[in-house]
Amino acid sequence: MAGFRLPAPSPLEMSDRNLSKAWTKFHQNFTNFELATGIKEKGDAIRIATLLSVIGQEAVDTFNTFIFPTGDETKFEKVLEKFENHCKGKKNTTYERHMFNCRNQQAGENIDSFVTALKALAESCEFGELKDSLILDRVILGISDRQLKQQLLRTEVLTLDKAIGIIRTAAAASAQLDHMTSESSEVHALSKHSQNRSGKPKYTHVNRPKHPTGSSSRNKSSKKGICRNCGGAFPHDGDCPAKGKRCNFCKKLNHFSKVCRSRLKSEPEQANTIQQNQIENPDSDSEYTFEVNPSGSRAKRPNINIDVAGTNIPAVIDTGATVNVMSEDTYQSLQVTPVLQHETINIYAYGSKKPLTVIGKFIADTTYKDNTVNSEFYVAKGVSDTLVSFTTAEALSLVRICYNVSTGTSLNKILDEYSDRFEGIGKLADATCKLHVNSDVSPVSQPHRRVPFKVRKKVEAELKRLKSLDIIEPVKDTPTPWVSPIRVVTKPTRPNEIRLCVDMRAPNKAIQRERHVTPTIDDIIANLNGATIFSKLDLNNGYHQIELDKDSRYLTVFLYSCWTVSVQAFEFWSQ
Numbered sequence: 001m002a003g004f005r006l007p008a009p010s011p012l013e014m015s016d017r018n019l020s021k022a023w024t025k026f027h028q029n030f031t032n033f034e035l036a037t038g039i040k041e042k043g044d045a046i047r048i049a050t051l052l053s054v055i056g057q058e059a060v061d062t063f064n065t066f067i068f069p070t071g072d073e074t075k076f077e078k079v080l081e082k083f084e085n086h087c088k089g090k091k092n093t094t095y096e097r098h099m100f101n102c103r104n105q106q107a108g109e110n111i112d113s114f115v116t117a118l119k120a121l122a123e124s125c126e127f128g129e130l131k132d133s134l135i136l137d138r139v140i141l142g143i144s145d146r147q148l149k150q151q152l153l154r155t156e157v158l159t160l161d162k163a164i165g166i167i168r169t170a171a172a173a174s175a176q177l178d179h180m181t182s183e184s185s186e187v188h189a190l191s192k193h194s195q196n197r198s199g200k201p202k203y204t205h206v207n208r209p210k211h212p213t214g215s216s217s218r219n220k221s222s223k224k225g226i227c228r229n230c231g232g233a234f235p236h237d238g239d240c241p242a243k244g245k246r247c248n249f250c251k252k253l254n255h256f257s258k259v260c261r262s263r264l265k266s267e268p269e270q271a272n273t274i275q276q277n278q279i280e281n282p283d284s285d286s287e288y289t290f291e292v293n294p295s296g297s298r299a300k301r302p303n304i305n306i307d308v309a310g311t312n313i314p315a316v317i318d319t320g321a322t323v324n325v326m327s328e329d330t331y332q333s334l335q336v337t338p339v340l341q342h343e344t345i346n347i348y349a350y351g352s353k354k355p356l357t358v359i360g361k362f363i364a365d366t367t368y369k370d371n372t373v374n375s376e377f378y379v380a381k382g383v384s385d386t387l388v389s390f391t392t393a394e395a396l397s398l399v400r401i402c403y404n405v406s407t408g409t410s411l412n413k414i415l416d417e418y419s420d421r422f423e424g425i426g427k428l429a430d431a432t433c434k435l436h437v438n439s440d441v442s443p444v445s446q447p448h449r450r451v452p453f454k455v456r457k458k459v460e461a462e463l464k465r466l467k468s469l470d471i472i473e474p475v476k477d478t479p480t481p482w483v484s485p486i487r488v489v490t491k492p493t494r495p496n497e498i499r500l501c502v503d504m505r506a507p508n509k510a511i512q513r514e515r516h517v518t519p520t521i522d523d524i525i526a527n528l529n530g531a532t533i534f535s536k537l538d539l540n541n542g543y544h545q546i547e548l549d550k551d552s553r554y555l556t557v558f559l560y561s562c563w564t565v566s567v568q569a570f571e572f573w574s575q
Helices: 019-037 044-054 057-063 076-088 093-101 111-122 128-142 146-154 160-182 214-223 261-266 328-332 390-395 411-417 453-468 521-527 550-556
Strands: 202-207 273-278 291-293 303-308 311-317 324-327 358-368 371-380 472-474 486-490 498-502 558-560 563-567
Touching (some): 019 044, 019 076, 044 057, 044 076, 057 076, 093 111, 093 128, 128 146, 324 328, 328 358, 371 390, 453 498, 486 558
Parallel strands (some): 324 371
Antiparallel strands (some): 303 311, 303 358, 472 563, 486 498
16 A cells, blocks of 8 residues: 555636536545545645645635635635635526536436436535425436336326336346347248258348449449440440430439439348248258348238237238247237247247247137137247238138139230220310410411421421321411410430420410319319229320310411421410
8 A cells, every 4th residue: 555646636627617516526526535645634734735736726826815814824624615605606506407407318328327417417406305306307308218208207106216217127128128139130920941951951042132323333334335324325426315414313414314323322222131941851850930021121011900819919910931929028918828838849030040939839719800710829039029820811811822813804805806995195075175365465476496407307207296196287378377486395204205395375375264163182082982993094195185176276386397287186385
C-alpha cells in the first residue's frame, strides 16, 4: 500500500449549466477522497489547502471573492458553507424538471441504468413525496418498447419496483428468445426425409443469380453489342435513338427507361435460396426435413385459425410439410393439455444442421369449420408458428390437388368462330358522338406545321394505317373552314413508334360542353350487387371506337403535306 496513490477528484466546473448538481457531485467525491487519504483527520488549514488544490482555478478565483467574518476564513466548515451557498443558489428547479421530463431510454440502455439516471435527475427537482411516483411515470413514458409500455399501463396497482421487475423479466426473456432462435432459422416448412448412410444429411445449395445492377453490368452489355442508353444494337449507324430523349422513370436525359440505372437499382434482388437433402438410404430410421423459404419474407402466407383440442389457435398451412409442428407456448395455452408422448424424431429447420428440440408429440382432434380429423402434433422449442402439414390440410379441405386443369373451350376455337369480332379496333354500335358548336365563334384555319424529315416516313405510315382502319378519311373538293395542325409525339415506352395528336385548342373554344353526372365508385359498386359474371375490357384505342357524327367531322380537319384529312372517329386531341 506504500506505493498506492489515490487520484484527486475532478475539478469543480464553475461554468456548468447545472452548478448545484456539479457541486453536489464534487462534494461527494472530495469527502470520499478525504476519508481515503486520512486528510479528514488533519487540521482545518490542511483540509482547506487540499480543497483549494483540487477544486480548480475557477473555484479558487471564486473563493478569493468570498467575504468572511473575522476568523471564519481559517475554518474548513465555514469555507465549505460558502461554496455550498454560492453553488446551491444557482439551481433552476424549472430547468431541472424539464431535463427530467425529457429523459428517455437510450438505444441499448438497460432498465437499471435508465432508472438510475432518472433518480439522479430527480434529486435536484424537489419532487418531495411524489418522487417515486413521478419516476414511475417517466419510466413508463420513456421506455422504447411499445408493447412493454402497453403491458405496464394495463397493470393494476403498479409501483416503481414492480415496474422495474416487469421490465427486467421482459428483457431477460427477450435475450433468452434471441439466443434460442439464433441457433435455428424460423420454421416455415417441415417434411420427413431419410438419413444417408453417413449419418448426416447431404445438402445441395442452389442460389439464384441476382439481378445485374450498377455500371459494371451496363458496360459489359455495351461490349456485347447492346447500347447502354437505348437498349438497341451497338454501335449505331448515326446518333443514338435516346439522344435528347427523357427517361420516363428518372426524368433524366439521353437514355430510355428500359435501361435506366435508377430503375434497375430500385428493383428488389432475387435472394431466394433453395436447400434440399439428397436421400441416399431410404431405409434409415432417422428423419430429416427440407425447406424452401424466401429470405426475409413473411408476406402472403396462408394463415388460418383451427381448433386443436378445443382451443382456437392461429396456424400456417404448409403444403410441403408432412408433420404438424407446434411451439411449446402454444401447447401450454391449450385449454385441455393433451399428454405428451416421448418422440425421438429429428426435425431440421431450413439451413440448420442442428435439429430442433422436440419435447414430444400428442394426438388431438383438429377442426376447421365442419371438418374434424385426428391429427398428430410435434411440440418443439424455437418454433414461432403452428404449422399444418399437407396431409392434415387436405383432410380438413383446406387444400386440394388439381392434377389436370381444363380451360373448356380453347382460345383458338373462339377466335375462329367469332373472327369478325376481332378484326380492326372495333366500333361502338348504334351510337355516334355529335359536337355542338357555338356559331358566334369564328372558324380558324391554322397553317401546317412542318414535320422533321427524320419522322416523315413514320407519319405517312401511321396515316395510312389510320385510314385503313376507318379512323380518318381524306377531304376532297370541300371547303374546310376549320383546319388544325398535328403534333408528332414519340411514345415514351416504345421510342420507335409515334403518336399523331391533332392540336384542337382552337376548335375546342367553339365546342359547347354537355353536362353529365360522373358516377362515383359507390354508385358502380351498388349496381354490381348480385352480379356473378364479369368482363374485362381493354381500353387500348378506346377513343377510336366511338364514331363521330358526319356533321361534326368538319371540326376535326387537319393538314399534313399532301393530305387534307378529317377524323372519322372520336380522337384523343392535344389539349
